[in-house]
Amino acid sequence: MPPHAIDISGLTVRHRDVLAVDGLDLRIGQGETVALLGPNGAGKSSTVSAVLGLVRPAAGSVRVLDQVPAAAVAAGCVGVMLQHGGLPGEARVGEVLHLVRRSYDDPWPLDDLVTTTGIGGLLGRDVDALSGGQRQRVLLALALAGQPPLLLLDEPTSAMDVEGRRAFWATMRGLAARGTTVVFATHHLEEADAVADRVVVMAAGRLVADGPSAAIRAAVAGRTVRFTAPDGAFDRVPGVTGVDRLGGTVALTTADVEATLRALLADGVPLTDLEVRGASLEDAVLSLTTPGALR
Structure with missing residues (x-):
């Protein structure tokens, strides 16, 4: 059985008096694509830092592909793209990429790497002249230069427009299909x-x-029942637990969608642009991470 890409057991990380990670157990298999979510201060960055060997845990252990983090990183097993990653100034993209690839015994073939990360038109450009989205794509190319089996990304699309984000995640799906673990x-x-x-x-x-x-x-x-209505009070409709209104759009949170819809129809409410949906991932994360839910 192959080792886990990441194997965290009882991880505790403290920053002086702040408990950043509290006894975390987490195992990620090779080839998985995993999203690490939570509010600011949840412990995500501290966990990633522990996986990279950048912080010393107060307790617990971290293994990366059955190695201690420092050894896995030194062996080129981990590619990293941090939110505030820097690039050397007064250099061209191609020069920086060439320098990074030379540090690996078996770098990703240049033509394939350039095509995969979509930086073909950027190799001759000064790094200081890159847009935010272009900079992120170059950082991705550097993270992949050593063909790492594990890729760690921190807010990778924060500076990208919609088209750039779509292209980026298409690249991630391609990497996952090759067997790369993406966290x-x-x-x-x-x-x-x-x-x-x-x-x-x-x-x-x-x-x-x-x-x-x-x-x-x-x-x-x-679930949420959303429709257009010019006016009306809906907080006493059967099943409704919450009412939000933005302009002429009403969003009712309901514990019994059938009872809510029957009551609205019986009252003659014109359900223009009706939409019924379950909880979004955002709804779920907010529900799970509110202070009351953590007690």
């Missing part, structure tokens, strides 16, 4: 919902949910 932290929950095989939710340094996105969403009770 990413993001605040774009619709991306996590669409891309990840598995969603790991953290809050207050602890794991609060772990599973497929559909299972995480299904664990949250209630």
Whole structure:
């Protein structure tokens, strides 16, 4: 049986008096695409830092492909794309990529790497002249230069437009199909919902949910009935537990969608642009990470 890509047991990380990670157990198999979600301060970055060997745990252990983190990183087993990753100034993209590839015994073939990451038109450009989205694609190319079996991404699409994000995640799906393990932290929950095989939710340094996105969403009770109505009070409609209004659009959170719809129709409410949906991944994560849910 192959080793886990990441094997975390009882991980505790402290930053002075702050408990950042609290006894975390987490195992990620090779070839999985995993979204690491949670609010700011949940412990995501500290967990990633422990996987990279950048912090010393107060307790517990971390293994990366059956190695200690420092050894796995030194062996080129881990590619990293951090949110605030830097590039050397006064250099061209091609020069930086050439320098990084030379540090590996078996680098990713240049033509394939350039095509995979979509930087073909950037090799001759000064790194200081790159847009935010172009910079992210170059950082991805550098992270992949050594053909790592494990890729760690921290808010990888934060500077990208919609088209850039779509292209980026198409690349990630291609890497996953090749067997690369992809672990990413993001605040774009619709991306996590669409891309990840598995969603790991953290809050207050602890794991609060772990599973497929559909299972995480299904664990949250209630559905939303959305429609257009010029006016009206809907808080006493059967089943309704919450009412939101934005302009002429009404969104009713309900524990009994059938009872709610029957009552609205019986009252003659014109349900223009009617939409009924279950909880989104964002709804689920907010529900799981509110202070009351963590007690």
